[in-house]
Amino acid sequence: MPRFAVLNAPRATLSAIALAAMVAGHAAWAAPVAKPATPAPAASAPVAEAPEAPRVPEQSSLDGQLFYQLLIAEIQANGGDAGSAYQLYLDAARRHQSGQLYQRAVEIALRARAGEQALSAAKAWRQALPQSRDAAEFTSQILIVLGRPGELAAPLRALIQLTPTPQQPQVLANLPRSLARLSDRQVAAQVLDEATQPWRQPPLEMAEAWAASGEAWLMAKQFPKAMTATRKALALQPDLLTANLLAADMIGQQPDAEALVKQRMGRADAPPLLRLAYARRLASSQRYEEAATQLDELVKVQPEQTGHWILLAAVRLELRQTDAAEAALKQVLARTEPAAATPAQPAQSAPNSNAGNTGSTATVSGDLNLDKDREQAYLLLAQLDDLRGKRAEALRWLELADPRREKMAVQSQRARLLAQQGKVAEARALLRGLPESEPRDAITKAQAEVQLLRDLGQLPEAYKVLEQTSARYPDDHELQYDQAMLAEKLKRFQDMERLLRRVIELAPDNPNAYNALGYSLADRKVQLDEARALVEKAAALKPADPFITDSLGWVAFRQGRLDDAVKLLREAYTARPDTEIGAHLGEVLWAQGRKDEALRVWRESQTRDRDNDTLKETLQRLGAAL
Known part of the structure; x- marks a missing residue:
């Protein structure tokens, strides 16, 4: 050098x-400047001073x-x-x-x-x-x-x-998200455990270290390890919010996770963030009544949080409780009322002309920049009026949600309403005319059009749209997967298998493709050994997923392993009481001669989705009357 x-x-x-x-x-490196001597104050007689020793500047x-x-x-x-x-x-x-x-x-x-x-x-x-x-x-x-x-x-x-001891908990809490940048989440969890090992045993043992370990293993989808670490954290510090949130995340994945959450929720000082996480988990598991109960409590504590009201309204809509949903949405509109419009930019009024309408008056400022919560409220109000059969009013709510008519989510809902009025060509033209800012937008538009056609029962036409779009984007595995699922509906099983094997080739870590192919083979009672291997591969990629567990149970049923099938299907149904899973569980119970239990499961499933095709086909085929 x-x-x-x-x-x-x-x-x-x-x-x-x-x-x-x-x-x-x-x-830090500049030589200090010597301070000048302060002159002595004037006096009537001179005062002799000792000469000051010369200052030597410090060396830089x-x-x-x-x-x-x-x-x-x-x-x-x-x-x-x-x-x-x-x-x-x-x-x-x-x-x-x-x-x-x-x-x-x-x-x-x-x-x-x-x-x-x-x-x-x-x-x-x-x-x-x-x-x-x-x-x-x-x-x-x-x-x-x-x-x-x-x-x-x-x-x-x-x-x-x-790190100073008071700040160590925050450093520990940040570690899982920092390590999330590593591609292998399991390796990341192992690294975190190795790094934090001194803080997960006496005398330095800290609840935050165990919580960090639990979060890392949860990211790696290693649920038993995540649960063990979470229990350790809560044993050391029962009020630790991160550990309680981890338990909430594992509801449906680990049997005792919900009990831990309920233990904390039973106290008067239950944190709102935990209640919100619990409510979301309940809603995602289709336990809507319980979710609504939690959200009712939450809006009492934090009425100013419009997001809570929106989630409550969405849950009430799932329960078809339109009046309760409307009441929640009025709270959102009241709290997100935009600033008064200027004379040059008059506000627009929401639909309020017909008797029995929502009774709300919604406005949107002329600059068209909507509050996100208010926009979501308009979307839910459109769904509400749709349920009430007031499609014209629903369309006007959507107009308020997206005055420029350029947002995919809003315009997809608008197209669906137009199609329900018999304006299918107009609805399809609306979707196709949406602006595209990037290549992926063309695929999203095609998927929205396909969903519209599927809802109308026009499956061959939907398949044709997917075929055309897949030809433009032959390496898009999501398009290939969607086309495969539609091919199965049309009983084009050879096309379905070809497409799913192509998805596995394009995205070898996609658990849905393995699961779909394995389930389809089992459902048709063909290649059962391969079906089992495919679904087990899916389960390895996405452990404890209730729909994959359902497939494992269905494969076991087709192979004649009825006890294994009941165990797996019951596990799936407990984690996610989905109507189709319930149809499968009921059929296996029926095959075991446990008909009363099967009927109970089917009745329970029917309350969630009376029009489910799998449940209706199962009941008809077995001659079961509910």
């Missing part, structure tokens, strides 16, 4: 010198050689020669054992996207200054970005150790 002497240094501008001084650390670390070395490094960095600038800073950092200089070397390498050089400088920094928390943090972040989990545990552990 050449040394740059003062005489050989190029002439620099004042701005460059200032930049070099700034990078070097301002006052920034000598002439270092000053010009940093100056040249900055000039080179600004001139595009990042490699030379990096080497100059790294050399200076090593000679002066300066964390600031090491950090600048790392930053220059990162700016040049030279990851290995940045890592090399960070490692040298850690070795030279092992007590530097910044060095541990930079090293950890770079290793994560480079995807090098094998070297991560040590710097992460150092990062925690070098």
Whole structure:
């Protein structure tokens, strides 16, 4: 490494010198300026003073050689020669054992996207200054970005150790999301466990460390390990919100998760965020009555949160409780009323002309920038009026939700309403005319049109649209999957198998393709061994998914393993009381001669979806009357 002497240094501008001084650390390296002596106050008679000893300025670390070395490094960095600038800073950092200089070397390498050089400088920094928390943090972040989990545990552990004790819980809580950038979530969880091991055992044991472990294993879909860690966290600190939220996330995946959540929810100081997470989990499991109960309590505590009212309205709509849904949506409109429109931009009124309508007056400011919650309220109000058979009013709510007529979700709902009025051509033209800002938009539009045609029962026409779109985008595995599902509905089983095998080829980690193919084979009682292998592969990719568990149970039923089938289907139905899963469970119970129990399951399932095709076909085929 050449040394740059003062005489050989190029002439620099004042701005460059200032930049070099700034990078070097301002006052940290500047020689202190001696304070001038304060004059003595005037007096009637002179007072003799002892002569003051001459002050000797403290020596600065920034000598002439270092000053010009940093100056040249900055000039080179600004001139595009990042490699030379990096080497100059790294050399200076090593000679002066300066964390600031090491950090600048790392930053220059990162700016040049030279990851290995940045890592090399960070490692040298850690070795030279092992007590530097910044060095541990930079090293950890770079290793994560480079995807090098094998070297991560040590710097992460150092990062925690070098963090002041009061801040350690926050560092631990952030670790799972930081490690989520690693492609292999299971490896990420293992790294986290290795790094946090001292804080998951006495004398340093912390609930936050166990919660971080639980979150990492949950991300890896290793539910038993996640549950074990969550129990440990709650045993140490029952009020720890992150651990309680983890338990809520595992409802339906782990048998005792809900009991843990209910234990915390039973107290008067139950956190609203936990109640919201619990309500969402109940709603996603189609346990709408229980979800509504939790949300009713939540809006009492946080009535100003419009998102709670929207979720409550959506649940009430699922229960077909239109008046209760309307009452919740009125709360949203009252809390999101936009500022009064200007004379140049008059507000628009919501539908309110017919007797028995929603009775709300909604306005939207002329700048057309809607509050997101208000927009969602308009969408739900459109669904509500649709349920009431007031399609014209529903269309006007959608007009308020999207005055520019450019949002896919809104216009898809508008197209569906038009189609229900017999205006199918207009509905399809509406979807096809939506603007496309990126290539994926064309696929989304096609999928919306296909769903519209499926709802109308026009399956051959829907298949034709998918065929045309797939020809344009032959490597889009989602399109291939949608086409395969429609092929099965049309009993084009050879096409379905071909398409699903193509999906597996394009996306080998897609559990839905393995599950769909395995279930279809089992349902048709063909290639049962392959069907079982396919569904087991899906279960390995997506453990504890109730629909995949349902497929496993159905395969077992087709193979004559009735006890295994009942066990699996009951597990799936408990996790997700879906009507189709209930139809399968009832059929296996019926085959075992447990007809009363089968009828009970079917009746329960029918209350959720009376028009479910699988349930209706099962009852008809078996001659069962509910």
